[in-house]
Structures are given as C-alpha cells and as structure tokens.
Amino acid sequence: MNILTIDVGGANIKLLASNEHAPRKIASGPKLTAAQMVADVQAATSDWTYDVISIGYPGPVLHDRPIAEPKNLGEGWVGFDFAKAFGKPVKIVNDAIMQALGSYEGGRMLFLGLGTGLGSGMIVDGILEPMELAHLPYRKGTFEDYVGERGLKLRGGKKWRKSVADVVDRLQAALEPDYVVLGGGNVRKLKEMPDGAKAGSNARAFDGGFRLWVPDMPLRELPKEVAAPAGETCQEESCDTHQESDGEPQVLSGCCGGSIECSSHEGASHDEPSEQPHIERAHNEPGLEGS
Numbered sequence: 412m413n414i415l416t417i418d419v420g421g422a423n424i425k426l427l428a429s430n431e432h433a434p435r436k437i438a439s440g441p442k443l444t445a446a447q448m449v450a451d452v453q454a455a456t457s458d459w460t461y462d463v464i465s466i467g468y469p470g471p472v473l474h475d476r477p478i479a480e481p482k483n484l485g486e487g488w489v490g491f492d493f494a495k496a497f498g499k500p501v502k503i504v505n506d507a508i509m510q511a512l513g514s515y516e517g518g519r520m521l522f523l524g525l526g527t528g529l530g531s532g533m534i535v536d537g538i539l540e541p542m543e544l545a546h547l548p549y550r551k552g553t554f555e556d557y558v559g560e561r562g563l564k565l566r567g568g569k570k571w572r573k574s575v576a577d578v579v580d581r582l583q584a585a586l587e588p589d590y591v592v593l594g595g596g597n598v599r600k601l602k603e604m605p606d607g608a609k610a611g612s613n614a615r616a617f618d619g620g621f622r623l624w625v626p627d628m629p630l631r632e633l634p635k636e637v638a639a640p641a642g643e644t645c646q647e648e649s650c651d652t653h654q655e656s657d658g659e660p661q662v663l664s665g666c667c668g669g670s671i672e673c674s675s676h677e678g679a680s681h682d683e684p685s686e687q688p689h690i691e692r693a694h695n696e697p698g699l700e701g702s
Contacts, residue, residue, distance in 0.1 A: 415461035416620025417452055418506060419468055421483030421527065426452060427617040428461045434617065443484045445491040464499055465620030467506035475503045483527065502623045506616065508532045508541055513618030514592045514611045521588035525575065526595035528559040533586065554578055563597060572601055579605040
C-alpha cells in the first residue's frame with residue numbers, strides 16, 4: 412500500500428508518498444480552499460502512484476473531519492468530502508498530531524508544536540491522546556499567548572525562549588512524560604533545548620502520515636539538512652514560496668525537507684531495519700488547535 416501524506420500549512424503544502432524519496436512543496440495562502448488544495452495536490456503528484464491519503468490539517472479535527480475553518484487559509488474545509496474529491500480513502504488529523512506520530516519512539520512522549528500557536532499531544536505506550544493545552548491559563552494569558560508566534564513577535568526571542576523553557580518544565584512536572592519532543596516551525600529558533608526535551612523535525616510529519624495507515628512503519632532516515640540541531644538555520648527559510656501568476660500550482664525547490672528530487676534526499680529510505688513502537692489512535696479522538 413502506497414500512502415500519500417499531505418501536510419497543510421498556511422504558506423505551503425508539503426507532499427510525500429511512501430514509495431518516493433523527495434518531498435514536494437506547493438504554495439498555499441489565505442485564499443486556498445479545500446477544493447483548490449485537492450486540485451493543486453493532484454496536479455503536483457500526477458506522476459506519483461498512491462492508494463490512500465493522510466492529511467495533516469492546521470486546526471481541530473474530529474473523526475477524520477475538520478470541525479473549524481483554518482485561520483490562515485480560505486474557507487470550505489469544514490464539511491468537505493476529501494475522500495470523494497480525491498477518489499481515495501483519506502484519514503485526517505491535526506498537523507501537530509501527525510508530527511507527533513512520526514516522532515514517537517516508545518514509552519510516554521509529550522509532543523509540543525511551536526508554530527503559529529501551540530500544538531500538543533501525548534502518546535502513552537502506543538496510545539495517542541490529543542490534548543488541548545494551548546489555551547490553558549498561564550501568567551497573564553494562556554500558554555499559546557507566550558510560546559506561540561504572537562508571543563515571539565511581541566516579546567522578542569530572549570523572553571520567548573525563557574517562556575518555552577518554563578512551559579516545558581511545568582508540563583513535564585504535571586504530565587510526567589519520559590521525554591518531550593519539540594516540533595513546529597519555530598523550534599529552530601531555540602538556542603538550546605529545555606531540560607528533558609529534544610528537537611523534532613517537521614519532516615517527521617510525513618512519517619506520522621504513513622503511520623496513520625501502517626502503525627509499525629519504520630521511520631525514514633532524514634538527511635542532515637532536515638535534522639538540523641536547534642540554533643541552526645534551516646535552508647527552508649530562504650525558499651521561494653510565490654505562486655505563478657496564471658494560477659497554476661508551482662512545485663517549489665531548493666528547500667531542506669521540501670525540495671523536489673533534491674539530491675540530499677537520495678539516501679532516504681522507508682524500510683530501515685529497526686524495531687518500531689506500535690501506535691494506536693484513541694477512541695473518539697478530539698482535534699487540536701493552535702499548531
């Protein structure tokens with residue numbers, strides 16, 4: 412079974428099939444509707460073969476359906492029949508949960524996604540438990556107010572990094588995970604990891620999408636550019652993300668973790684011989700906000 416993972420973001424949509432090595436990336440934006448996303452993905456993957464689809468959605472999800480419109484995209488996502496539009500079976504989870512699934516290495520893992528907001532989820536002995544931590548009270552606001560994008564812009568990097576360390580410390584004390592994985596686009600802006608935490612990679616969202624269909628699928632070997640340690644700047648920040656003036660979706664290139672046929676991905680593999688933890692989705696899985 413070949414699986415297509417679609418990681419939907421406010422600026423880009425990242426794509427990878429389980430039988431391919433090089434991810435592809437197409438532009439999104441505030442006018443992107445669900446129907447246009449489907450058309451753009453189909454155009455960008457016309458030479459790929461896949462049987463089923465996983466979608467990481469930037470908003471709350473319940474029973475494989477978005478339950479709120481995304482904040483940074485167009486309308487028409489709630490109630491949209493993705494399986495009918497693609498003509499293939501589709502599973503949908505919040506984008507933070509998809510990266511968490513791809514980052515899990517057994518035991519009790521807390522995942523925190525440092526992006527536009529604060530995505531969160533926990534996997535305990537292979538059972539996925541999405542969480543709603545972003546809007547819990549913290550100081551004069553919420554966790555998301557201090558460690559989300561808005562907190563970074565309003566308070567500056569130094570205070571933001573201090574808040575991230577404090578939030579991680581508080582959540583570790585409350586939830587007692589074996590380890591914490593920090594993901595999301597802003598993790599690279601940390602100069603050092605908080606105690607007990609390690610940096611995840613956004614590229615692990617692809618592995619999470621594969622694991623929605625095949626829970627025991629081995630993790631891919633990531634190129635060094637994708638697995639850059641905290642404090643280093645990923646080349647992805649310099650990627651060109653504009654869309655062609657004729658409205659046709661453009662496949663972007665030259666981006667770490669998102670290039671088309673990038674030579675740094677030639678050694679990636681989906682079948683590394685390693686023992687992988689079994690993951691199950693909890694019943695009545697709620698969605699996540701703020702990832």
